[in-house]
Amino acid sequence: MALDDNWFSEIHEGAGSAFSLRIRAKLHEEQSPFQKIEVYDTTDWGHLMVIDGCTMVSGRDNFIYHEMMAHPALFTHPSPGQVAIIGGGDCGTLREVLRHPEVAHVVQVDIDERVTRVSEQYFPELCEANDDPRAELLFIDGIRWIEDVTPGSLDVIIVDSTDPVGPGEVLFTPAFYGACHRALAEGGLVVQQSESPLLHMPLLERMYRSLAEAGFDDARSLFFPLPIYPSGWWSATIGTRGGDLTGFRSEAAATSGLQTRYYNAGIHRAALAQPEFFRLAVQDWMRPG
Amino acid sequence: MALDDNWFSEIHEGAGSAFSLRIRAKLHEEQSPFQKIEVYDTTDWGHLMVIDGCTMVSGRDNFIYHEMMAHPALFTHPSPGQVAIIGGGDCGTLREVLRHPEVAHVVQVDIDERVTRVSEQYFPELCEANDDPRAELLFIDGIRWIEDVTPGSLDVIIVDSTDPVGPGEVLFTPAFYGACHRALAEGGLVVQQSESPLLHMPLLERMYRSLAEAGFDDARSLFFPLPIYPSGWWSATIGTRGGDLTGFRSEAAATSGLQTRYYNAGIHRAALAQPEFFRLAVQDWMRPG
Numbered sequence: 256m257a258l259d260d261n262w263f264s265e266i267h268e269g270a271g272s273a274f275s276l277r278i279r280a281k282l283h284e285e286q287s288p289f290q291k292i293e294v295y296d297t298t299d300w301g302h303l304m305v306i307d308g309c310t311m312v313s314g315r316d317n318f319i320y321h322e323m324m325a326h327p328a329l330f331t332h333p334s335p336g337q338v339a340i341i342g343g344g345d346c347g348t349l350r351e352v353l354r355h356p357e358v359a360h361v362v363q364v365d366i367d368e369r370v371t372r373v374s375e376q377y378f379p380e381l382c383e384a385n386d387d388p389r390a391e392l393l394f395i396d397g398i399r400w401i402e403d404v405t406p407g408s409l410d411v412i413i414v415d416s417t418d419p420v421g422p423g424e425v426l427f428t429p430a431f432y433g434a435c436h437r438a439l440a441e442g443g444l445v446v447q448q449s450e451s452p453l454l455h456m457p458l459l460e461r462m463y464r465s466l467a468e469a470g471f472d473d474a475r476s477l478f479f480p481l482p483i484y485p486s487g488w489w490s491a492t493i494g495t496r497g498g499d500l501t502g503f504r505s506e507a508a509a510t511s512g513l514q515t516r517y518y519n520a521g522i523h524r525a526a527l528a529q530p531e532f533f534r535l536a537v538q539d540w541m542r543p544g
Numbered sequence: 545m546a547l548d549d550n551w552f553s554e555i556h557e558g559a560g561s562a563f564s565l566r567i568r569a570k571l572h573e574e575q576s577p578f579q580k581i582e583v584y585d586t587t588d589w590g591h592l593m594v595i596d597g598c599t600m601v602s603g604r605d606n607f608i609y610h611e612m613m614a615h616p617a618l619f620t621h622p623s624p625g626q627v628a629i630i631g632g633g634d635c636g637t638l639r640e641v642l643r644h645p646e647v648a649h650v651v652q653v654d655i656d657e658r659v660t661r662v663s664e665q666y667f668p669e670l671c672e673a674n675d676d677p678r679a680e681l682l683f684i685d686g687i688r689w690i691e692d693v694t695p696g697s698l699d700v701i702i703v704d705s706t707d708p709v710g711p712g713e714v715l716f717t718p719a720f721y722g723a724c725h726r727a728l729a730e731g732g733l734v735v736q737q738s739e740s741p742l743l744h745m746p747l748l749e750r751m752y753r754s755l756a757e758a759g760f761d762d763a764r765s766l767f768f769p770l771p772i773y774p775s776g777w778w779s780a781t782i783g784t785r786g787g788d789l790t791g792f793r794s795e796a797a798a799t800s801g802l803q804t805r806y807y808n809a810g811i812h813r814a815a816l817a818q819p820e821f822f823r824l825a826v827q828d829w830m831r832p833g
Contacts, residue, residue, distance in 0.1 A: 271588030275562035299560030480777035487776015488769035528814030
């Protein structure tokens with residue numbers, strides 16, 4: 256059956272696949288100084304934000320992504336007081352981070368203020384914590400920011416970025432990971448969205464290598480479903496500067512009372528399980544345990 | 545961007561989403577007595593089998609589905625000697641079942657012989673165990689077969705069926721589960737593909753209720769990625785007649801030496817973790833533990 260004008264389609268050229276959502280209307284379109292931002296009203300997935308033709312956030316499934324970008328890292332660090340988010344302009348990850356009382360301060364650095372303004376308008380639920388006094392929103396280049404930040408001043412860096420093509424490419428280089436490493440205090444963590452385990456294993460293997468080259472002592476990936484992203488199966492990868500990735504504060508996670516829809520302590524543990532093909536590919540880059 | 549004739553698209557009407565694969569050619573098309581069977585050559589996903597317009601099997605991701613339909617159930621039952629597969633005509637699940645030396649006999653009952661013949665031609669790797677002397681392939685109505693089989697004669701029933709619409713609908717009813725319950729020996733298990741946790745929670749809740757009504761003592765769902773199925777996130781649900789679903793033969797799973805690509809003991813444990821929204825929806829139907 257053909258997909259007519261009532262559908263928004265994202266074609267994943269390299270993967271030979273495409274994902275489409277049925278739409279009612281285009282609610283917004285603008286060319287910001289950095290990218291094209293569109294918002295659609297879909298029939299079954301709520302609002303959909305699209306940046307440069309790639310689906311970014313839908314009302315139906317973003318809870319999985321945002322919870323998994325925030326809670327596993329924050330429950331792995333023993334005391335995540337100082338947090339930075341690079342990217343993350345839709346503010347959904349920020350909201351989840353701010354649910355943790357241990358967080359004293361979180362700086363979100365997204366180069367494109369328009370993403371946040373559009374999110375405030377069409378995804379107000381993701382932005383409901385933006386006025387938290389612990390949150391600081393900067394609209395500047397996150398890479399420059401992380402290079403200039405006081406060394407050793409951060410506990411957790413969350414890289415909530417676009418794909419590693421075009422402007423996002425530099426976020427997957429040893430140079431960027433080196434800057435993150437310098438910015439982290441001892442025991443600190445970086446967590447970054449790391450694409451599809453089914454489609455992007457070369458990228459994931461390169462990430463493990465690059466994190467090691469940049470001085471990170473260990474790395475672990477988290478796996479979770481993400482229907483609107485290519486293959487519907489996604490990952491985030493954590494690297495640590497001297498911390499321990501073999502466990503997490505599971506008691507705190509189980510008793511936190513966080514109002515989540517996907518994450519819980521069991522899901523955290525489960526997300527760390529490595530599919531057999533993945534384990535074989537990255538085992539040399541991980542500390543045993 | 546529009547999807548032209550170089551793409552096969554499956555539209556999920558109820559979900560307002562669609563998934564497409566880029567194709568090189570249509571290799572096969574026939575109307576069997578039961579359904580329309582097509583095979584495409586895709587650019588990046590190997591061969592693709594489509595039944596009545598729905599993607600069934602691709603060369604790229606079927607390993608996840610077939611491993612997860614077979615190994616968790618077989619490593620949960622203490623001694624899975626007698627196994628039946630209802631549906632499963634592509635024979636991929638059968639192949640995985642036959643990797644278990646404990647299996648003495650497996651009957652596969654798929655009403656449509658043409659699916660198996662087409663699979664032998666275009667997915668020979670899935671059919672490589674069809675000649676195993678422990679395997680018996682029947683091409684008759686699986687529902688009638690399970691109703692007539694000797695009561696208490698099976699250890700594991702795997703329902704590897706199409707979606708619960710049209711002919712597949714009856715496979716999700718209390719009457720069918722009742723027939724499975726009678727067919728199982730004490731401690732026996734039924735495992736059935738149970739659709740997308742994101743899209744089909746009403747079906748999953750009905751399944752838990754129906755399994756309980758049919759006399760099953762406990763049920764547990766397994767979650768796994770399945771890119772070519774709606775939402776890319778899928779589940780299988782296990783019900784037990786008097787057995788224990790709170791654990792599995794994890795030592796055997798870890799040391800089995802099975803040549804898997806997705807499944808391992810860690811993944812088995814992880815697949816049982818319930819997303820928070822799922823836990824809240826089904827908790828009343830599960831035995832604690």
